[in-house]
Amino acid sequence: MTEQVVEVNGLWTRFGRHAVHRGIDVSVARGDVLSLVGGSGSGKTTLLRQMMGLERPSRGSVRVLGVDLHDCDPLVLRQLRNRWGVLFQEGALFSALTVFENVALPLEELHALDEELIRELVMMKLDMVGIEARHARKVPAELSGGMVKRVALARSLALEPELLFLDEPTAGLDPDRSESFVRLIEQLRHELNLTVVMVTHDLDTLVALSNRIAVLFDGRLVVVGTLREVVHSQHPFIVNFFLGERGRRALEAVWDTLGMGEAGMRPATQGGA
Numbered sequence: 001m002t003e004q005v006v007e008v009n010g011l012w013t014r015f016g017r018h019a020v021h022r023g024i025d026v027s028v029a030r031g032d033v034l035s036l037v038g039g040s041g042s043g044k045t046t047l048l049r050q051m052m053g054l055e056r057p058s059r060g061s062v063r064v065l066g067v068d069l070h071d072c073d074p075l076v077l078r079q080l081r082n083r084w085g086v087l088f089q090e091g092a093l094f095s096a097l098t099v100f101e102n103v104a105l106p107l108e109e110l111h112a113l114d115e116e117l118i119r120e121l122v123m124m125k126l127d128m129v130g131i132e133a134r135h136a137r138k139v140p141a142e143l144s145g146g147m148v149k150r151v152a153l154a155r156s157l158a159l160e161p162e163l164l165f166l167d168e169p170t171a172g173l174d175p176d177r178s179e180s181f182v183r184l185i186e187q188l189r190h191e192l193n194l195t196v197v198m199v200t201h202d203l204d205t206l207v208a209l210s211n212r213i214a215v216l217f218d219g220r221l222v223v224v225g226t227l228r229e230v231v232h233s234q235h236p237f238i239v240n241f242f243l244g245e246r247g248r249r250a251l252e253a254v255w256d257t258l259g260m261g262e263a264g265m266r267p268a269t270q271g272g273a
């Protein structure tokens, strides 16, 4: 049987009188890459935060790695947090700490590893995300936006997580960096059987990485399925997001696998817009 790594059932999230989520059901199986899409302010980051136990549902439940986040021992929850990695939307490095110290932090918090091993692990993670050793002593203000993102990714990988939460991981990266990010995640997925839940507006990343997509609209997931299933939905948000000009360009490489049929729907490859 497939193991469900994340299971969200009947989730409601309210901030005061505003209900951001109004009955969300979604599960993520081990090895899946689930991408969450939806308009700005639709509640994508909040849904990720729910999956990490950083928000409290006003109704419903969230289980991660078999543990109900709101009905468990605080110690169990603390141990659970070491099994997932997080890359927040803003990159969020500690500005007073160096690159090295930022990535070392989660390892030091384990209080179980000696200095030498921590040093090796940190340098290995930095190498993995393409940050050269000479940048390790720099503070975040001395890095480019793309480098901050990659260091934050290195930190999220520090504890070799089984599950990774990524919020707009490629926003602000140039196309080359986005592509190498995609390759890195692919590689980790194969090596570690990593499960990923990712929020992204970047259609190229979305198409390249996700095997399932969930579309958040008006407090609900209007579709959860493969890219093929999602693009066949008639929902106006989806039509606009995936089948607008940018969407079609991103879908071009996989268009023939989507069963979209009619020539009129094909991305314009010549002479057109």
Ligand SMILES: Nc1ncnc2c1ncn2[C@@H]1O[C@H](COP(=O)(O)OP(=O)(O)OP(=O)(O)O)[C@@H](O)[C@H]1O
Residues within 6 Å of the ligand: 015, 020, 038, 039, 040, 041, 042, 043, 044, 045, 046, 047, 089
């Ligand atoms: N702590 C909070 N208190 C009150 N309202 C909040 C809080 N966090 C989020 N919200 C509201 O919840 C809604 C969803 O926010 P969220 O950050 O999840 O959106 P998003 O889909 O990630 O948007 P974006 O694409 O712009 O990042 C917004 O209306 C936001 O103002």
Ligand SMILES: [Mg+2]
Residues within 6 Å of the ligand: 044, 045, 046, 089, 167
């Ligand atoms: Mg967000």
